[in-house]
Amino acid sequence: MTxxxxxxxxxxxxxxxxxTMQDGLSEFLDRQLRTRCGLSDADYQVLAHLSEAPEGRxxxxxxxxxxxxxxxxxxxxxxxMENRDxxxxxxCLTDQRGAVVVIAPRGRDLIEVAAPQHVADVRSALIxxxxxxxxxxxxxxxxxxRKRLAELEREQLDREQ
Amino acid sequence: MTxxxxxxxxxxxxxxxxxTMQDGLSEFLDRQLRTRCGLSDADYQVLAHLSEAPEGRxxxxxxxxxxxxxxxxxxxxxxxMENRDxxxxxxCLTDQRGAVVVIAPRGRDLIEVAAPQHVADVRSALIxxxxxxxxxxxxxxxxxxRKRLAELEREQLDREQ
Numbered sequence: 001m002t003x004x005x006x007x008x009x010x011x012x013x014x015x016x017x018x019x020t021m022q023d024g025l026s027e028f029l030d031r032q033l034r035t036r037c038g039l040s041d042a043d044y045q046v047l048a049h050l051s052e053a054p055e056g057r058x059x060x061x062x063x064x065x066x067x068x069x070x071x072x073x074x075x076x077x078x079x080x081m082e083n084r085d086x087x088x089x090x091x092c093l094t095d096q097r098g099a100v101v102v103i104a105p106r107g108r109d110l111i112e113v114a115a116p117q118h119v120a121d122v123r124s125a126l127i128x129x130x131x132x133x134x135x136x137x138x139x140x141x142x143x144x145x146r147k148r149l150a151e152l153e154r155e156q157l158d159r160e161q
Numbered sequence: 162m163t164x165x166x167x168x169x170x171x172x173x174x175x176x177x178x179x180x181t182m183q184d185g186l187s188e189f190l191d192r193q194l195r196t197r198c199g200l201s202d203a204d205y206q207v208l209a210h211l212s213e214a215p216e217g218r219x220x221x222x223x224x225x226x227x228x229x230x231x232x233x234x235x236x237x238x239x240x241x242m243e244n245r246d247x248x249x250x251x252x253c254l255t256d257q258r259g260a261v262v263v264i265a266p267r268g269r270d271l272i273e274v275a276a277p278q279h280v281a282d283v284r285s286a287l288i289x290x291x292x293x294x295x296x297x298x299x300x301x302x303x304x305x306x307r308k309r310l311a312e313l314e315r316e317q318l319d320r321e322q
Contacts, residue, residue, distance in 0.1 A: 004277035011288050014296040017303025018287075022183050023229055024310045068184055116165035125313065126179075127172050129305050135175040137298040142178025144290050149185045152286065 025125060032121050037114040042077060043086065044118065047103060047111040050087065056103035063101055086110065186286060193282050198275040203238060204247065205279065208264060208272040211248065217264035224262055247271065 007015060030041040039047070049066045050056050058066075064074045078101060081087045086107035090100045103111075130138070168176060191202040200208070210227045211217050219227075225235045239262060242248045247268035251261045264272075291299070 004280055005284065006280055007283070007288065010293065010296050010300070014291070014299040014303075015283060015288060017300045017307075020229070021303040021306045022187075024307060026183075027229070028310055028313065068181070068188070119165055119167055122168070122176060123166065125309055126306055127168065127176060129309055130175070130302060132171065134298055134302055135171050137295055138175040138302060139171070139178045141291060141295055141299060142175075142182040145182045145287055146178075146185060148286055148290055149189055152189065 028125055029118070029121055033114060033118065036117055037110055039110060039114055043081060044111070044114060046077065046081060047086065047107050048115070050101065050103040051108060051111050056108065057100050059098060060101055081107070189286055190279070190282055194275060194279065197278055198271055200271060200275055204242060205272070205275060207238065207242060208247065208268050209276070211262065211264040212269060212272050217269065218261050220259060221262055242268070 026041065033039045033041055033044050045067055046063070049063055050058055053062075060071075060074060060078070064071060067074065069077075078087060078089065082089060084106075085104050088102050088104050090102055091098075127135075187202065194200045194202060194205050206228055207224070210224060211219055214223075221232075221235060221239070225232060228235065230238075239248060239250065243250060245267075246265050249263045249265050251263055252259075288296075
């Protein structure tokens with residue numbers, strides 16, 4: 001086995017910086033949402049996607065794709081949100097096997113209160129402190145990683161076949 | 162209440178790009194660790210910090226500070242890791258109230274196998290695809306956000322007093 005290529009100093013700094021930012025941002029945004037609206041970050045993501053969909057309705061596979069969540073995680077989370085009157089699950093009329101997730105009135109009310117505060121938090125912790133060039137670089141880096149992860153996933157699937 | 166300042170197009174793109182990268186990277190790295198070594202990303206972080214500490218020992222508050230985890234989360238996670246023979250918890254000799262977390266031989270073996278593969282994954286998904294300028298910008302953005310989050314935390318504490 002060849003000697004691993006450990007990260008050099010600038011690589012290490014960039015990687016740690018990203019990890020710390022990631023943890024710090026998630027923790028901060030999640031705490032703000034919980035304190036103000038009683039929503040977790042995961043609840044917020046679900047409600048945000050549903051509220052942007054036509055009539056506040058999405059098929060579970062569409063919602064799971066947008067959130068990039070696995071089926072079992074989505075189903076468990078939706079169950080808990082249904083118990084809290086944030087969403088409802090209906091049978092799909094055009095496909096007997098399927099179901100539709102619908103934003104409930106209480107979910108709609110909460111996301112409408114939460115969204116302006118959430119965007120103010122995102123600005124206050126991150127966006128308002130970045131230059132236009134930094135915003136562009138962040139977008140570029142994110143796009144590179146997304147493409148790369150998709151490639152790695154395809155390679156993995158090919159190996160499994 | 163004033164109209165919220167929604168994100169404009171480049172801001173939205175940067176924010177979504179960061180969120181997607183964050184989710185994708187965590188999921189990928191966590192899956193790789195689990196499949197290859199039976200470690201979660203959280204286990205890996207704990208073992209990495211302990212293995213770098215003198216004699217593989219840290220006080221819980223030191224470990225919690227490095228991980229940026231709350232006390233209850235740390236204590237629960239260490240309990241599960243202790244059951245799996247990855248760490249042990251000892252009484253501290255110099256401070257009767259305290260305890261020390263120590264990396265166990267099995268934890269040491271696993272992190273030594275996991276670390277070279279983990280760094281290869283980090284390179285393969287992210288680091289090897291960034292230019293030196295992108296690495297620098299990522300470090301700068303992370304540093305800005307860390308400082309900003311610390312400020313926001315101080316403001317919060319001041320308000321609570």
